[in-house]
Structures are given as structure tokens and as C-alpha cells.
Amino acid sequence: MKIVKVVAAVIRSVNEKGEPIIFATQRGYGEFKGGWEFPGGKIEDGETPYEALKREIKEELDAEISVGDLIDTIEYDYPTFHLSMDCFWAEIVSGELVLNEHDDAKWLIKDELNSVEWLPADISIIHSIEGKI
Numbered sequence: 296m297k298i299v300k301v302v303a304a305v306i307r308s309v310n311e312k313g314e315p316i317i318f319a320t321q322r323g324y325g326e327f328k329g330g331w332e333f334p335g336g337k338i339e340d341g342e343t344p345y346e347a348l349k350r351e352i353k354e355e356l357d358a359e360i361s362v363g364d365l366i367d368t369i370e371y372d373y374p375t376f377h378l379s380m381d382c383f384w385a386e387i388v389s390g391e392l393v394l395n396e397h398d399d400a401k402w403l404i405k406d407e408l409n410s411v412e413w414l415p416a417d418i419s420i421i422h423s424i425e426g427k428i
């Protein structure tokens with residue numbers, strides 16, 4: 296099966312109450328339109344995951360991020376491809392978070408992490424994030 300290598304940013308911030316919040320985006324096109332995900336995308340030839348993630352967030356959100364530790368690498372079999380997705384902690388360094396490709400976005404506190412319809416591959420990482428924030 297075809298292997299698709301993807302990087303995704305789990306962007307963290309804090310709300311006005313001081314609670315940790317995570318940025319979720321809703322896909323605006325394609326096969327998974329309407330599903331919720333972490334912004335990011337496919338690693339291009341010659342790129343490191345770090346470089347790919349910086350580029351994708353600039354393209355998708357007009358924002359500069361600092362990339363933190365790897366949370367986990369998700370391995371997931373979709374019907375037509377195998378997804379291998381590196382998920383990194385990230386923080387916004389500059390930029391307004393413009394939705395260039397997504398239909399919607401939300402900052403979620405821990406208790407709201409299950410309130411959106413995540414893509415199937417993301418379910419396991421959500422559980423792991425819940426335990427880490």
C-alpha cells in the first residue's frame with residue numbers, strides 16, 4: 296500500500312482563564328472535507344519533518360510557529376493508503392491565524408477535545424494529548 300508521510304502541529308496556547316487550549320481545524324476540501332484535524336500536510340522530497348511543518352503552517356495559516364517535541368507518530372491504514380503522521384507540539388510565534396485552506400477552526404480546552412469530529416487517524420493522538428495537557 297502507498298505510504299503517505301505527514302506532519303501535523305498540535306498548537307498550544309492558554310485562554311484568558313489560564314487553561315491550556317489546542318487549535319483544531321476543519322478540512323475545507325477533498326475526500327475528508329468537514330473532518331477535523333491538526334494543521335499540517337505532506338512532507339515533500341528533501342524536507343525534514345521540521346521544515347515541512349514550518350512550511351505547511353505558513354501556507355495554511357499565515358503563521359510562524361516554534362516546533363517543540365514529537366508527541367507521537369501515528370500509523371493508520373486508510374482504505375487506499377497508509378498514513379504515517381508525526382505530531383509535534385507547537386506554539387505560534389507570529390501571525391494572525393488566517394484560514395487559507397480550512398473551513399473552520401476552534402481553540403479547544405481539554406474537556407472539549409472530543410467535541411469535534413476528528414479524522415479517524417487522530418483518535419489515538421487525542422487520547423494521548425488529553426493525558427499530557
Ligand SMILES: Nc1nc2c([nH]c(=O)n2[C@H]2C[C@H](O)[C@@H](COP(=O)(O)OP(=O)(O)OP(=O)(O)O)O2)c(=O)[nH]1
Binds near residue numbers: 415
Ligand atoms: N494535516 C493533517 N492531515 C491528516 C490528519 N489526520 C489525517 O488522517 N490526515 C490525513 C489527511 C490527508 O490524507 C493527509 C494529509 O494531507 P493534507 O491534505 O493535509 O496534505 P497537504 O496539506 O500537503 O495538502 P495537499 O497539497 O496534498 O492537498 O493526512 C491531521 O490531523 N492533519
Ligand SMILES: [Mg+2]
Binds near residue numbers: 334337351
Ligand atoms: Mg494540510
